Amino acid sequence: MRKMQNLSKNQQIIFDLIDKSPEPLKAYSILFNVQKRGIKAPLQVYRALDKLVEIGKIHKIESRNAFIACQNSSCQISKATAFSICESCEKVTEINNSNLSKYLTSFKDKNGMKYNKYNLEFFGLCKKCISKKS
Amino acid sequence: MRKMQNLSKNQQIIFDLIDKSPEPLKAYSILFNVQKRGIKAPLQVYRALDKLVEIGKIHKIESRNAFIACQNSSCQISKATAFSICESCEKVTEINNSNLSKYLTSFKDKNGMKYNKYNLEFFGLCKKCISKKS
DNA sequence: AGTTAAATTGTTATAATATAACATTTTGTA
DNA sequence: TACAAAATGTTATATTATAACAATTTAACT
Ligand SMILES: [Zn+2]
Ligand SMILES: [Zn+2]
Ligand SMILES: [Zn+2]
Ligand SMILES: [Zn+2]
Secondary structure: OOOOOOOOHHHHHHHHHHHOOOOEEEEEHHHHHHHOOOOOOOOHHHHHHHHHHOOOOOEEEEEHOEEHHHHHHHOOOOOEEEEEEEOOOOOOEEOOOHHHHHHHHHOOOOOOOOEEEEEEEEEEOOHHHHHHHH | OOOOOOOOHHHHHHHHHHHHHOEEOOHHHHHHHHHHHHHOHHHHHHHHHHHHHOOOEEEOOOOOOOOOOOOOOOOOOEEEEEEEEEOOOOOOEOOOOOHHHHHHOOOOOOOOOOOEEEEEEEEEEHHHHHHHOO
């Protein structure tokens, strides 16, 4: 059992915003949205984001410089993340597939490196966007 | 057989620099290094980088905002990339493992999305850095 | 309760990464 | 030659992220 992590005020404000967003949010869009709640400076946002990423409540979509709430209750520390990204509508979904995570967690390359973390991003077209085009 | 892609002047200058670098290069470090060769503005660098990525001569390491030459002769279009990144010395290596690429290329999640591209980044400690710490 | 260290916050300034907009030139091809 | 596509040059600006420093809050331990 992981110890419950109490979020600080800024962390909670920013997590709530990201958590209720249907799409990944960018840092300055977050800043704009929380200014009415007293968070005025980029650093306040980035510090909260850093912490939330560290404890696994959110993940950064590296190819988009955007942040999404963890959609996988068992992934409390973000050491093994996988996402699908629609290149048409930009919908992002966290992939929760135990075969995939087992395969990647145990993956060993010939270079002798010891991996403790990975991030995987798949790109393509989501169902909706496929049907729109046909 | 893929048609040979002749690089333009700026593309060639920037590719040569990246190709001979032992480590991923960042855009503004590239800019600094090619100023003596007549490339003066960020856009000139970014345009060449975009093209080089598009044709698969280089890849972007998304978590580092840096660019590395393709180390895999068969990967001429960057639709399936995997890298190992040492979090201590920042050494980056392109992984060329046919099991891995087969597994990921044929991976299907339950969400019905059709993937045409992926990018995977592994993080850990390289051999050298492991032995330094012991 | 008082002491202390760690975490968080607040604030201003600045660094680093990337694109918009527009004009011109070069290259490939009919 | 004529045309279109690709590449270049240039200035300005947008976007993403961190440095540096001071103050405050929180948590843990006597
Ligand atoms: Zn997650
Ligand atoms: Zn879509
Ligand atoms: Zn490659
Ligand atoms: Zn290393």
